[in-house]
Amino acid sequence: xxxxxRRGVLAGTAGLLAxxxxxxxxxxxxxxxxxxxxQTGPQAALGTQLRDGFLQGLKHLDGKLGGLTAQVxxxxxxxxxxxxxxxxxxxxxxxxxxxVVGVVFSNILAAIMRPVTESNTFLISTNxxxxxxxxxxxxxxxFTTSYNNDQVHSVMGQAAQDxxxxxxxxxxxxxxxxxxxxxxxxxxxxxxxVDEVYVPLTQLDFSAELxxxxxxxxxxxxxxxxxxxxxxxxRQYRQAxxxxxxxxxxxxxxxxxxxAQQDAALGFFSAAPWAPNMDNDRNRRFVRDFEAAHxxxxxxxAAQSYDGAMLLDSAIRKLGGNLGNKDALREAIRAADFQxxxxxxxxxxxxxxxxxxxxxxxxxxxxANSRPRRCARxxxxxSIPTPPNAGCAxxxxx
Numbered sequence: 001x002x003x004x005x006r007r008g009v010l011a012g013t014a015g016l017l018a019x020x021x022x023x024x025x026x027x028x029x030x031x032x033x034x035x036x037x038x039q040t041g042p043q044a045a046l047g048t049q050l051r052d053g054f055l056q057g058l059k060h061l062d063g064k065l066g067g068l069t070a071q072v073x074x075x076x077x078x079x080x081x082x083x084x085x086x087x088x089x090x091x092x093x094x095x096x097x098x099x100v101v102g103v104v105f106s107n108i109l110a111a112i113m114r115p116v117t118e119s120n121t122f123l124i125s126t127n128x129x130x131x132x133x134x135x136x137x138x139x140x141x142x143f144t145t146s147y148n149n150d151q152v153h154s155v156m157g158q159a160a161q162d163x164x165x166x167x168x169x170x171x172x173x174x175x176x177x178x179x180x181x182x183x184x185x186x187x188x189x190x191x192x193x194v195d196e197v198y199v200p201l202t203q204l205d206f207s208a209e210l211x212x213x214x215x216x217x218x219x220x221x222x223x224x225x226x227x228x229x230x231x232x233x234x235r236q237y238r239q240a241x242x243x244x245x246x247x248x249x250x251x252x253x254x255x256x257x258x259x260a261q262q263d264a265a266l267g268f269f270s271a272a273p274w275a276p277n278m279d280n281d282r283n284r285r286f287v288r289d290f291e292a293a294h295x296x297x298x299x300x301x302a303a304q305s306y307d308g309a310m311l312l313d314s315a316i317r318k319l320g321g322n323l324g325n326k327d328a329l330r331e332a333i334r335a336a337d338f339q340x341x342x343x344x345x346x347x348x349x350x351x352x353x354x355x356x357x358x359x360x361x362x363x364x365x366x367x368a369n370s371r372p373r374r375c376a377r378x379x380x381x382x383s384i385p386t387p388p389n390a391g392c393a394x395x396x397x398x
Contacts, residue, residue, distance in 0.1 A: 042228025053302030057309025066316025153184030255299030
């Protein structure tokens with residue numbers, strides 16, 4: 001769990017889970033990547049993080065994946081499933097992309113899953129990880145370099161349990177990732193959920209919900225409100241005078257939202273799968289070069305997408321650039337033979353109970369130039385078992 005204070009940068013660690021995926025045709029001259037990221041509206045900051053992280057990976061690989069020159073086809077899903085499907089179909093049929101990569105939101109991933117995988121194209125999610133695509137829902141053409149959605153939220157549930165909270169108010173967006181957030185939190189929190197509120201994914205005014213929280217007088221709030229939702233909720237929560245009720249969150253107070261939230265986020269807690277100051281050589285290089293290139297602090301969306309580039313590079317390189325044999329390509333992806341910014345990254349057989357690391361307490365606050373300072377020793381890691389319905393034969397973990 002992470003607290004937002006005046007020193008440090010947001011974060012924590014929660015494990016990674018990857019699932020199966022990909023189509024590919026023999027392509028010796030180059031490789032085409034369809035990169036799906038929301039670039040329109042209040043959630044565009046998340047898509048920008050995702051896109052910039054993947055492109056930073058390509059930059060570190062000299063513009064190549066496995067020795068093949070990489071061409072990126074940008075796909076703005078506009079956070080509209082029907083738009084995402086149309087654009088992804090065009091990338092598959094007109095641009096003949098070899099891989100589809102990215103995706104911030106679970107409803108977009110759900111919409112494009114069948115069009116991509118039914119064309120025998122590998123789909124590599126670098127953020128969205130709906131529980132419906134784990135366990136029995138596994139697809140041999142789908143992998144993710146992020147997590148099973150439930151995982152990060154279960155970390156905050158455990159943190160709430162450890163802190164001794166008895167009554168928690170829960171509020172999330174009404175879509176698959178929101179439902180996964182609640183399931184994950186409740187899998188570890190054993191106290192009373194005094195109310196469970198679902199709001200539209202486009203909601204920006206929380207006055208009615210804040211009145212409910214004030215009336216319920218819970219020991220804490222647990223919320224998952226990514227991007228623009230989180231910016232508005234944090235500001236309105238403090239303006240409503242509710243900051244005395246502990247604010248426990250996931251993907252709500254992070255590197256993508258802190259520049260806009262500023263001091264409104266001080267003292268709030270968050271769980272996250274990655275932190276900019278995780279202590280390994282790969283991460284240090286990634287963060288240093290990313291900040292130099294983009295002039296902002298990378299978040300988990302960027303880090304997981306950077307790993308996505310490295311995963312593809314390792315798989316294509318293992319096959320000598322031959323993308324024609326899909327079974328061989330799948331095994332090469334499953335091998336996950338690369339150094340992640342989060343540490344070791346490996347496949348886990350179904351017989352292995354993988355474990356994930358949960359977030360730690362990170363004290364963080366925006367500075368005057370909207371770039372959070374980092375704290376070297378203000379976090380703790382929570383390790384919990386992977387949910388029983390998560391993962392598949394090619395589940396990976398970092």
